[in-house]
Amino acid sequence: VILPADFYQVDTPELAQKLLGKLLVHGQTSGIIVETEAYLGTRDPASHAYRGPGKRNAVMFGHPGHAYIYFTYGMHYCFNVVGGPEEVGEAVLIRALEPVDGIEVMQQRRKTDVLKLLCSGPAKLVQALGIAKEHNGTSLVDGPIQIHEPSGSHHPSTGSGNKLEIVTAPRIGISQAVNLPLRFYIKGSPFVSRI
């Protein structure tokens, strides 16, 4: 079941937590979202939206529920979900997935058979799912990339128990606003990018 458009019309830190446990789908590949980070608008120095809209971050200032895909470090792409109220420049970075469907395809794309290495980082999951820059700005409600409410037996691994606990932590890989608690992940998941 595809999540409806109004799922995304909430505060971005709240959306980042609501996305945990959902299924990110592209073609025959999919994975459960186990780690996210919220990036706020023009008041968040770590956000691409900090200096206002431009060519690269235009999608962030568009409609919630769309894909913002950016290029970084000269070689990697990362995937975000635009959130918040309309046109405020907020998004959720998807940092890690637990692989579910199309694992063989992911293994070929990632050139490794090790499950933990398929989607345990924002650029890794983009490569594993075959997401490309052409998907920037597409709708997650009726576009090629979708987010589903997991049906049936798709439960994220927690390592030990079966309760779903969310850990809140500082964001990773940034040099501004380093202490804000805007990173969220499923406690005990073996598939997060880092503990």
Added chain:
DNA sequence: GACCAGATTGTCT
């Protein structure tokens, strides 16, 4: 686990 170097290019100063 920790730390480090190197890859490589769009964007901004």
Added chain:
DNA sequence: GACAATCTGGTCA
């Protein structure tokens, strides 16, 4: 020119 919401592959412990 500097730097980037990263990854890989190396060292050391």
